[in-house]
Amino acid sequence: MSDLPHKDFYTVEVGDTNFTVPIRYQNISPIGMGAQGIVCSALDATTKTNVAIKKLSKPFQNVVQAKRAYRELKLMKLVNHKNIIGLLDVFTPSDSLEEFQDMYLVMELMDANLSAVVGIGLDHNRLSYLIYQILCGIRHLHSAGIIHRDLKPSNICVNANCSLKILDFGLARTAAEPTFLMTPYVVTRYYRAPEIILGMPYKENVDIWSVGCIMGELIRGGVLFKGSDHLDQWMKIIQQIGSPDKSFFADLVPNVRQYIENLNQYEGYSIERLFPDALFHVDEENDDEEDEDEYQRNTDNARDLLARMLTIDPKHRISIDEALNHRYINVWYEQEEVDAPIPQVFSLDVDERGHSIAEWKKIIYEEIKNA
Numbered sequence: 001m002s003d004l005p006h007k008d009f010y011t012v013e014v015g016d017t018n019f020t021v022p023i024r025y026q027n028i029s030p031i032g033m034g035a036q037g038i039v040c041s042a043l044d045a046t047t048k049t050n051v052a053i054k055k056l057s058k059p060f061q062n063v064v065q066a067k068r069a070y071r072e073l074k075l076m077k078l079v080n081h082k083n084i085i086g087l088l089d090v091f092t093p094s095d096s097l098e099e100f101q102d103m104y105l106v107m108e109l110m111d112a113n114l115s116a117v118v119g120i121g122l123d124h125n126r127l128s129y130l131i132y133q134i135l136c137g138i139r140h141l142h143s144a145g146i147i148h149r150d151l152k153p154s155n156i157c158v159n160a161n162c163s164l165k166i167l168d169f170g171l172a173r174t175a176a177e178p179t180f181l182m183t184p185y186v187v188t189r190y191y192r193a194p195e196i197i198l199g200m201p202y203k204e205n206v207d208i209w210s211v212g213c214i215m216g217e218l219i220r221g222g223v224l225f226k227g228s229d230h231l232d233q234w235m236k237i238i239q240q241i242g243s244p245d246k247s248f249f250a251d252l253v254p255n256v257r258q259y260i261e262n263l264n265q266y267e268g269y270s271i272e273r274l275f276p277d278a279l280f281h282v283d284e285e286n287d288d289e290e291d292e293d294e295y296q297r298n299t300d301n302a303r304d305l306l307a308r309m310l311t312i313d314p315k316h317r318i319s320i321d322e323a324l325n326h327r328y329i330n331v332w333y334e335q336e337e338v339d340a341p342i343p344q345v346f347s348l349d350v351d352e353r354g355h356s357i358a359e360w361k362k363i364i365y366e367e368i369k370n371a
């Protein structure tokens with residue numbers, strides 16, 4: 001039984017699926033595939049602005065997807081920050097719960113994915129500004145009780161003017177990672193912190209590790225730790241950064257601890273070896289003396305911040321607030337950007353956890369209708 005669109009909706013064929021949207025959204029055109037479904041750009045004829053519309057097909061079809069869809073909708077409605085993608089509209093073409101099948105999220109349209117920016121030489125101005133904005137967005141999520149844990153270039157978007165927005169809200173606290181996804185979509189783990197890879201307790205600065213991986217990738221032009229699985233991921237980290245000292249392993253569960261402690265110990269390389277000056281020389285235009293000195297100072301500051309973020313032991317890793325005050329970043333510091341009003345703290349209410357598919361369908365449908 002497909003959706004029966006009510007009067008002011010129309011349907012366009014996009015790839016092998018239908019997009020059934022209100023007539024206000026014109027020029028529907030595919031721009032990518034997310035974990036939950038296809039994303040199109042459109043012109044919102046009412047506001048005369050371009051938007052991104054993400055279709056979630058049957059979000060209640062299994063509990064993992066239902067929880068993710070519900071959490072994403074709740075959080076997008078709750079969070080309001082310039083560095084987190086904003087929700088402009090949410091709708092379903094269905095008129096009743098019985099007919100309800102698909103849900104659509106309408107967001108501000110951004111120019112590009114951060115993945116598209118990796119590899120182009122970024123000057124210090126742009127690089128530090130991008131990292132500052134990621135830190136502001138993450139700090140805001142933390143203020144709402146949300147620890148992301150899965151930050152990566154593919155869920156960050158940027159505009160030509162270097163403004164940046166985080167697209168999603170990461171891993172749910174409760175859900176164990178689904179061993180397989182129904183879609184052919186591959187989960188990228190390259191940016192996950194050591195404490196997540198090793199199943200250890202984590203706190204807010206788990207997200208700092210991911211920011212360090214993203215900053216390093218923007219500088220090096222390639223993924224820093226491209227592990228084929230959790231163990232390979234760990235090996236690639238310690239081979240470059242060096243094995244952490246024994247105190248780090250104290251929090252490990254015994255059998256993992258035993259295994260990890262018996263792996264080869266690696267010295268690792270200095271931050272200067274990992275990120276040599278040559279990687280930073282991007283804009284040739286500045287050639288006179290003091291600019292060279294200033295450029296070198298920026299490079300040294302960037303490496304200092306990078307080293308503090310890519311610290312394996314979270315006990316010694318820099319915090320979000322310390323990073324925002326680091327000399328490489330604090331040039332951008334605007335109190336109202338760092339301290340945007342805190343939305344009420346989010347927690348997937350206890351009783352939302354054990355629902356049946358039918359109950360999730362109702363919960364999600366009602367969340368859409370009272371948006």
Ligand SMILES: CNC(=O)CN1CCC(Nc2nccc(-c3cnc4ccccn34)n2)CC1
Nearest residue numbers: 031032033034039052108109110111112113116
């Ligand atoms: C490397 N590819 C590109 O840069 C193509 N870009 C990607 C960003 C897109 N803009 C945009 N703006 C807001 C939200 C989303 C978006 C939100 N989720 C997804 C999933 C896949 C692709 C895009 N999205 N995308 C415009 C085309």
